Amino acid sequence: QSVLTQPPSASGTPGQRVTISCSGSSSNIGSNAVNWYQQFPGTAPKLLIYGTNQWPSGVPDRFSGSKSGSSASLAISGLQSEDEADYYCAAWDDSLNGVIFGGGTKLTVL
Amino acid sequence: QVQLVESGGGVVQPGRSLRLSCAASGFTFSYYSMHWVRQAPGKGLEWVALISSDGTKRYSADSVKGRFTIFRDTSKKTLHLQMNSLRPEDTAFYYCARDNGSPGAPFDNWGQGTLVTVSS
Numbered sequence: 481q482s483v484l485t486q487p488p489s490a491s492g493t494p495g496q497r498v499t500i501s502c503s504g505s506s507s508n509i510g511s512n513a514v515n516w517y518q519q520f521p522g523t524a525p526k527l528l529i530y531g532t533n534q535w536p537s538g539v540p541d542r543f544s545g546s547k548s549g550s551s552a553s554l555a556i557s558g559l560q561s562e563d564e565a566d567y568y569c570a571a572w573d574d575s576l577n578g579v580i581f582g583g584g585t586k587l588t589v590l
Numbered sequence: 591q592v593q594l595v596e597s598g599g600g601v602v603q604p605g606r607s608l609r610l611s612c613a614a615s616g617f618t619f620s621y622y623s624m625h626w627v628r629q630a631p632g633k634g635l636e637w638v639a640l641i642s643s644d645g646t647k648r649y650s651a652d653s654v655k656g657r658f659t660i661f662r663d664t665s666k667k668t669l670h671l672q673m674n675s676l677r678p679e680d681t682a683f684y685y686c687a688r689d690n691g692s693p694g695a696p697f698d699n700w701g702q703g704t705l706v707t708v709s710s
Contacts, residue, residue, distance in 0.1 A: 513694030517635070524685055524703055525627075525635065530696035568635050572694050577649050579625070579637035579695055 483508065484569055484582035491588040492559045500585045502552045502569030508580055510550040512572045516543075519566045519584075528567070529554065556587075564589045592616040592699045594686050599704030602676055612669040612686030612701055619667040620644070623689040625697060626660060626671045628682035628706075638684070639671065640695070654680075676708045 485503040492498040502514065514532045517525040527536050529545035532552065544555045552571075556563055569582040598610040610626070626638040639650040639660035648660055659672040669686050683705050687697035 513692070513696075515694055515696040517697075519635075524700040525697075526700070527690075527696055527698045530690065530698070531692050531694060534692070536698060570635075570637075570694075570696075576652070578640070578651055579627075581635045581637060584634040 483573065483576070483580040484571065486567075486569060486582035486585045488583065489586045489588065491590055492556075493590050494559055494561060496559045497555060497557045498559055498587065499556075500554045500567050500569075500587070502554070502582050504550050504552070504571060504580075506550055507575040508550075508571040508573040509547060509552050511574060514545060514547055514552040515570045516545055516554045517568045517570065519568065525568065559589055561589045563587060592688065594688065594699055594701035596684065596686055596701040596704040599684065599706045601707045601709060603710050604677060604708055606676055607672070607674045608676060608706060610671040610673065610684055610686075610704060610706070612671075614667045614669065614686075614688075617688070619662075620664045622691065623695070624660075624662065624669045625687045625689060625695070626658075626669075627685045627687055627697070627700075628680075629685070629703075630679075630682040633682075636682070640689070641669070673706070676706075678708050680706060681708045682706060 516529040518528045519525040533545045593615045641660045657675045683703040685703045688699040690698035
């Protein structure tokens with residue numbers, strides 16, 4: 481059972497803006513930065529957003545992250561077909577002394 | 591460029607042991623904390639263990655505590671995961687990942703993964 485809660489699925493049409501939520505608690509999202517990963521089938525995950533709202537080199541600014549209290553969100557604007565993938569949020573948990581992941585959200589581009 | 595290459599996966603019987611390795615190149619290995627993350631086939635990501643850059647601090651998930659040990663060989667630029675008392679639920683792809691040092695332990699580089707199957 482994941483400590484961070486994400487919707488199992490999300491969808492949108494090309495050009496739309498889609499958001500994926502990630503709900504946690506005061507011991508993780510509430511007190512630490514949030515990271516987001518993108519994973520395509522059969523490949524390793526890729527860091528998409530770190531430090532809640534920072535972009536690694538090469539990640540387009542169509543992807544953005546935010547946080548409010550113990551919840552975080554990943555927003556994808558100008559949705560493209562190649563954005564169809566699984567998305568995971570993650571954060572350090574001070575109570576568990578470890579990293580916790582959300583259960584993942586499968587994004588479908590209709 | 592940064593490269594992480596895992597090895598050591600395979601099929602193992604329940605209760606047996608296996609050691610995974612992750613060969614690092616393209617960066618100063620001793621500067622970075624490193625992690626193991628696993629993913630059961632068709633399932634989500636699960637963090638397994640962390641070792642600090644100097645090897646003095648180690649943390650692991652409750653699900654593997656007391657059975658798995660993370661360690662590193664700086665001279666060989668290699669990360670290891672010693673897995674003992676393996677269970678069927680440990681079946682997964684195991685990835686090593688580099689911690690980029692920013693708050694929240696983001697994993698900025700991942701290996702391709704190695705599959706561990708625990709089955710009789």
